[in-house]
Structures are given as structure tokens and as C-alpha cells.
Amino acid sequence: MASVLDELLERGYIKQFTHEEETRKLLENEKITFYIGFDPTADSLHVGHFIAMMFMAHMQKAGHRPIALIGGGTAMVGDPSGKTDMRKMLTKEDIEHNVASIKKQMERFIDFSDDKAILANNADWLLNLNYVDFLREVGVHFSVNRMLTAECFKQRLEKGLSFLEFNYMLMQGYDFYELNQKYNCKMQLGGDDQWSNMIAGVELVRRKAQGEAMAMTCTLLTNSQGQKMGKTVGGALWLDPEKTSPYDFYQYWRNVDDADVQKCLALLTFVPMDEVRRLGSLEGSEINNAKKVLAYEITKLVHGEEEAKKAEEAATALFAGGADMSNVPTVTITKEEIGLPIIDIMASTKILQSKKEGRRLIEQGGLTINGVKVEDVNRTLNEEDLQDGSALIKRGKKNYNKIEVK
Structure with missing residues (x-):
């Protein structure tokens, strides 16, 4: 032994x-x-x-x-x-x-x-x-x-x-x-x-x-380029669900670089090493299966099995075009906030840490509302955006939030 x-x-x-x-x-x-x-x-x-x-x-x-x-x-x-x-x-x-x-x-x-x-x-x-x-x-x-x-x-x-x-x-x-x-x-x-x-x-x-x-x-947690891991667009990757939602936490690990999957499985999960090596050796689209295991196992350890399942189901539904939005991280606004600039709303609800971050995201073409790219930094959130009382925000390729009106 x-x-x-x-x-x-x-x-x-x-x-x-x-x-x-x-x-x-x-x-x-x-x-x-x-x-x-x-x-x-x-x-x-x-x-x-x-x-x-x-x-x-x-x-x-x-x-x-x-x-x-x-x-x-x-x-x-x-x-x-x-x-x-x-x-x-x-x-x-x-x-x-x-x-x-x-x-x-x-x-x-x-x-x-x-x-x-x-x-x-x-x-x-x-x-x-x-x-x-x-x-x-x-x-x-x-x-x-x-x-x-x-x-x-x-x-x-x-x-x-x-x-x-x-x-x-x-x-x-x-x-x-x-x-x-x-x-x-x-x-x-x-x-x-x-x-x-x-x-x-x-x-x-x-x-x-x-x-x-x-x-x-x-060992410090670094990626294959030697840079520290655990930073997101919104800052540090926190273990507190109020600071980093279980869904965003799951998505971070689901999107790690292929070259970092085996290292993260070894350091951040209890998956046996034989299985770690098998998952780490997968190539092409199959490496996504290893990333799903990584994201699920780490989220389960930090937030519990129930939250890990919710995050996994939300990701699957969104990327498959499914309609189940119940597990997507959700923030609420008042009716009075309808008509405000979207970057103001995202900053005040902590989807992003600052308006500056929101402007940069829009300028880089990385923000959509209900699937439509936001091209104007002064774009407001309007009644027509709130389908059945909510709007789906997508940041970058795979980060989603739902905005609901109280």
C-alpha cells in the first residue's frame, strides 16, 4: 500500500x-x-x-x-x-x-x-x-x-x-x-x-x-502557461456561493484548457489516479467528458451534490437549447429599474463587478440579451427584453445569468 x-x-x-x-x-x-x-x-x-x-x-x-x-x-x-x-x-x-x-x-x-x-x-x-x-x-x-x-x-x-x-x-x-x-x-x-x-x-x-x-x-494552482488559475471576469473564484454562484463555479472548471484537465483532476478531486490518467489522456471532443467530470466533482466538494447536479443540468439544458432555466443563476430587479442601461443593472446585481467591466465586455462583442448581441454600451434593458418576466444574459461563450423582475 x-x-x-x-x-x-x-x-x-x-x-x-x-x-x-x-x-x-x-x-x-x-x-x-x-x-x-x-x-x-x-x-x-x-x-x-x-x-x-x-x-x-x-x-x-x-x-x-x-x-x-x-x-x-x-x-x-x-x-x-x-x-x-x-x-x-x-x-x-x-x-x-x-x-x-x-x-x-x-x-x-x-x-x-x-x-x-x-x-x-x-x-x-x-x-x-x-x-x-x-x-x-x-x-x-x-x-x-x-x-x-x-x-x-x-x-x-x-x-x-x-x-x-x-x-x-x-x-x-x-x-x-x-x-x-x-x-x-x-x-x-x-x-x-x-x-x-x-x-x-x-x-x-x-x-x-x-x-x-x-x-x-x-504546488500553486497554475495553468499550462504558468499563470495562476482561479480568476474569472468577475474577479476571484470564491468558495462562497454568494460571491461565485455554483453555476459559475461549475462553468469555470467545465471550460478549463485541455492541457490543465489532468492536473486539476489530480489536485482538486478524489478521483483515483488511474481514472485521472485515463480522463486526462482523452483527445478531441472526448476531453469534454473529462471536463464534465472535473466540473461536477469539484462543485460537489465545494457546494454539495445537489448544487452540482443543478449546475450540470442547467449547463446541459442551455447548451442543448433546452428550455429548463430553473437552475441558471438568477438576480432580481424592480420594475423601476426597467429602462436602465444593462451595464448598470449587471453591476448593481453583481453579475459583473463594475460598469467598466461591462463596457469592455460589450466592446469585445461578448454580451448578448436573449441571444442578441449587445453592440451599444448604452443599451438599456427594456420591457420587450423581459420574456415572461425574465431576460437571459450571456457573457462570453458559456456564462449565463437570468434577470427577473419582482
Whole structure:
């Protein structure tokens, strides 16, 4: 029987290890506690977080105990990794709201019953630290010279790196130490963009506690051209159905590039690898069958089987010219809004994020109302558009919305 590490490697999750041989021995001989951190910078997780959730789920299925660490404390500082400018500072109220929302989402993917997993918030220890004690007990283990060579700081030095953000690495490193002491946590998992911060945590635990500590980074979700996946015309691909409807979520995966199907099946579903390889090897029009499996399986994991079936049925009906519109994402407007420009309506109902986006869509010939292309950016939604009280909007090739009048 293959070890969980072999399975993770086969599915393409792991990018780097701090201690590969030690990690292999540890996972083969013990059931360990490990953690992944999530900073609550928004009130929903997005698809970039989903790959980390799947990483955790595979480890949990193999008998290891995950700690989902929500960064209520670190979010007050902001992670400079991968950012060219300082992040917008969140209020305590924003962070508390985001933490509560993210907790609910995590419970869909990770089993927290009977101590099988732990949900922790680093605000519980970071917000109560004595600054001088922290410098003496933790700061002494960090070399500023070495920190400045870290990739997460390098790209910010030219534009300016605040002292606030410079502390982020120490805080994340201290998280690992705290979890090691409290839960005997021996491993951190995280995105490959967190490598420098993760090394800092491993070294802090080994130096300060003389404990076992190691880290593995997870592949970032990129397409065959190396670009990050999970972005739509409307912004990020969220796991919250209020931000990205189950139908739009399904359609995103249904429309991925042929070259990305096998990778996404391996990383974002529990489909067995033999079947992943079979589906990934399909060619021509047959690859669409693999895309349907991909879209259905991911939507089922994120939104449940019922929503996945609805999205699948809606897509099938629309593309086959069927009449069942019941499962197409629907927004409502008032009678008073009839006659307003369509881009105003689409922006106010969150079909699109802005009017600017709507104008660009029309200029590119990518918007239709009831099958008729919109060519004028000032085009209004009129009574004659509202067949039986509703209008069908199509964005691009395959994204549909229905507008109904209350």
C-alpha cells in the first residue's frame, strides 16, 4: 500500500521539503499533527485556498491530524509575500467577521469531530504577547541579514518594506512554535510562496524547543502557461456561493484548457489516479467528458451534490437549447429599474463587478440579451427584453445569468 507521501507526490501536491527523508520516516511511522495557516483577508476562501484544503484532507484520510490555523493575529500585520505594495490594513471588526465566515467554510472539507482536527486562531496568543519578551525569546533566533535575502522580502525592498510587515516572518515562525508546544505539531504545510516563512518556523522550533519540525510546500494552482488559475471576469473564484454562484463555479472548471484537465483532476478531486490518467489522456471532443467530470466533482466538494447536479443540468439544458432555466443563476430587479442601461443593472446585481467591466465586455462583442448581441454600451434593458418576466444574459461563450423582475 502506497504511503500518503507517495500519494501526495503522485497527485502533484508537493513542491519542496525542508527535510525529505525525515518527513518520509515520520509519516510512515507515526500519526502526526500538522498545520496549515489561512489569513482571513476576505470573508471567504477562494480556489487558491482549496488546493491547501485538499492537501489537508488527504493527510487526514491517512490518519494524521490537521490544525487549520486562522491568522486573526497575523492578518493585523499583513503578509508581504508576493505583494509589490503594502496590503490594506484591516480593522479588528473586519478580521473577526472574516474569521467567523471562514470557519464555516472549512467545516465542509475537514472533519473536526472527536478531536480529528483542530481549528485555532493565532490571535489567541499573538495579541497577548509582551513585546520585549517576544524580542528576547524569539527575535534572538532570527538573523536580519538572512531575512533580507528571503524571496518574500527581496521584491519589496526597492519599493519599500514597512517594519510592520518585516515582523510577519517572526510571527508566522512563532505560530509553529506555539502549536508545537501546545499540540505537539511537527509539520507545517503551505503554499510554495510561503517557503521563506515556513523555513523560519522550522528553524525556530528546532532551536528554541529542540523539537522535531519540518515543512512541505504545496504546488500553486497554475495553468499550462504558468499563470495562476482561479480568476474569472468577475474577479476571484470564491468558495462562497454568494460571491461565485455554483453555476459559475461549475462553468469555470467545465471550460478549463485541455492541457490543465489532468492536473486539476489530480489536485482538486478524489478521483483515483488511474481514472485521472485515463480522463486526462482523452483527445478531441472526448476531453469534454473529462471536463464534465472535473466540473461536477469539484462543485460537489465545494457546494454539495445537489448544487452540482443543478449546475450540470442547467449547463446541459442551455447548451442543448433546452428550455429548463430553473437552475441558471438568477438576480432580481424592480420594475423601476426597467429602462436602465444593462451595464448598470449587471453591476448593481453583481453579475459583473463594475460598469467598466461591462463596457469592455460589450466592446469585445461578448454580451448578448436573449441571444442578441449587445453592440451599444448604452443599451438599456427594456420591457420587450423581459420574456415572461425574465431576460437571459450571456457573457462570453458559456456564462449565463437570468434577470427577473419582482
